[in-house]
Amino acid sequence: MTGFAESAAKGVFWTYLTFLGTKGISLVSLIVLARLLGPETFGMMAICMVVIAYFEIVARFGLGAALVSAQEHQAEMETAVALMSLVTSAAMVLLAWIAAPYLAGVFQEPSLTWPLRVIALALMIDAIAVVPVTRLSKRLQFRLKAVPDLARSLVKAAASILLAIMGFGLWSLVWGHVVGTLAAAVAAFLVAPWRPTVRPRAEVVGEAFRFGRHLLLAEVINAAQRNLDALLVGKLLGTTALGLYSLAFRLPDLLIRSFNQVAGTVLHPVISSRGAAKEAMAELYLSSLRHVALITFPAGAALSVASEPIVHLLYTPEWYGMIVPMGYLSISLALLTVDFVPGIIYKAMNRTEFLLWTSILKLPIFVVTLVLVAPYGIAAIAASQIGLSLIYFLPNWLILRRIIGVGLWQTLTALVPAILLAASVAAAGLALNQLQLRSDLLQVLVLGLGFALVFLPGIMLAVPEVRGTLRRRLKR
Template structure:
């Protein structure tokens, strides 16, 4: 049977998003409960740990999984090389983080950080053990099997964290839940996609996987800076309590948007890799990916932004109300990041990670300047800087894409236009309903969401009838299954 990019994307995107979103949803529910027992400052300490871990994890992965996904032949030899290289790089990064934890704690004037970082660094090695297993699932487009490990990890993490938080363990409830969740997820990956190394890797294969990742690691490190460096600077200059509120403001946008863009990028990469030798088919698939990803994510981002106030009032206590404005900016910024996610999948599929690195390097100084200017004005200004950067990053990304494929600005805008109209009209509708409704916050939320959803679906039916019909068929098919 011939390979169908559209069917492969739809099927695997569904399962990948379901598994990823299930984990995020479990985490989100856990955070709502934990937030009643843990103070913003303790959430801030955990956010600092995760931001530092984010940089160390990118380096420890070294783009090795992407190399296994993209390789055309010698899969087993490449898998062996990825496994041993991942253990080496992750072990080294874990050791460096443990060794430097005291200095980091001193930098933030928070002695509590040293034991927290010394414990959480274990996750680097834990995840490295299953690096080949997860990469093979993506390479084989067998993402249905990823659901069980993700849900098991989310459940374990949430239950441990909630239990310990209710017992008064504070930030340690978050850290220990994070470590236990990583262990459970790794064990379940071994069960769902069995694999073990068959031989020590040969030097040429090691050179290939390390060379592939050398540019990718630089690009991913720099591209992650807007989400990691902001946490570190907010924690340093505005304090752990402000960082705790800022970090929780990311929860809903991460659940609804970032989870999709992260998953979509990992699905688009292997699909594009399979059709990389057919330029016309690849170009058609590229524009379609932009179109449908934007239709989904622009709508979700706009909905979160316009409904942020009643949502926070319903879900959280008043000590967290400062997250409302930052959450609005973050939601729109994540939605706009769709413009950079699809080109990123294309460049990885064509093994042009060097262009990704150059684009990231070009964007880095602009973000640092934006962030430095925003920090004195508080967390809302920092979130606004995220939105500005999301737009700024698109220009060099577009120019890099033109280097490998004949894309045009007109076709890109044509692909995005339906999403812009649908999201814009639905936002206006929901805003008017919220202004006119004077009931409880829950009723305002439900009324605003209903207005947004109805307007968006009507606009979608008019502008993109084929997408509306395809969505109906997909839902009906899943119900029958």
């Protein structure tokens, strides 16, 4: 397991460093844009992105994951994935253009018709670069993969801010998204040139299709869970409330959900490349869960405790309504780690039907809960996500117990270090909040220092490999 841990840790480090860079750029631009545009404009953009997310899932068709998991006929699989991506993306762009006026009408925002159509163009751009980007992940070349990711963030931020200053309003966000996607595609081909070399056989295309169909259905259902809260806020509470809710989600998304996504991006090819037998999967799962939760649980606790001074520091008073929802969302996204890691194992074992089954089981619970709490406002919607995050793990536990023999007690034992570290971070933050410093900047700096003084010794105590790595680096 040492080789697995080292490969995974190295990949996670570089990929999360890239995420911090790209999301850091996005966060800075977001703060600037929030001061230029206001909650209503962000609410309208959030509607566009939620709607396009469904078209994006179908356009991708799980093909990137199929290419990562493929062990044979690599060149044929790459060509098959490229062709299928172009076909599905073109179909989704056409459908989005036709459906845009009807979708805009659902939210009583007819002005969103053309923004929806323009944003849909990014689906085709992404499809063109799917093979170069996926090849970088499969080969564990995460430093090179940072190039297109950073290009996307830099170009998107620069274009959006420039257009916002020029008075383009919503269109500054729309065109920023499109040109950022184009920059990422160009950069991907520059660092990982690729062209089709063979014609794929029908059975290879069928293999990609079979892998993708389960993942596609699971992703469509999961997207409903990820986006239904935003859809309900936009529909029932209006675009201003949705703008507040969408920005309340951004910082937790940067620090927590992005780390989960990074872990999935790295662990999937690492586990797949090792060809682990069924008996070894339990150890791989528990190790992955333990190490990922050691980051996400304390991050969720820290961000929840620090939400008020952070929002006061970064945003104007019109955004203060996002403070309480951001605290709840930070906790819920951290807890979603226990639901996220099993999906990595399913994909590594080529058992994507389990993703579909668990998604089907979770969806009705999610829908009923959200419909019941939505009338009580965005804080109630955010708070409900905490309980849902815990409920989501139950079907995964039943499946994991059957296919790799992992019991509930083993899972809870793996999470104990993360729970203790998160509790320590939260206690330190609550104590420091009692200081009531006059400067929000000083309050945030003091909280950050307190979190670091608790987290760093805790992570070195929980993960002996970190101590060994630091010792070797210091000797050098």
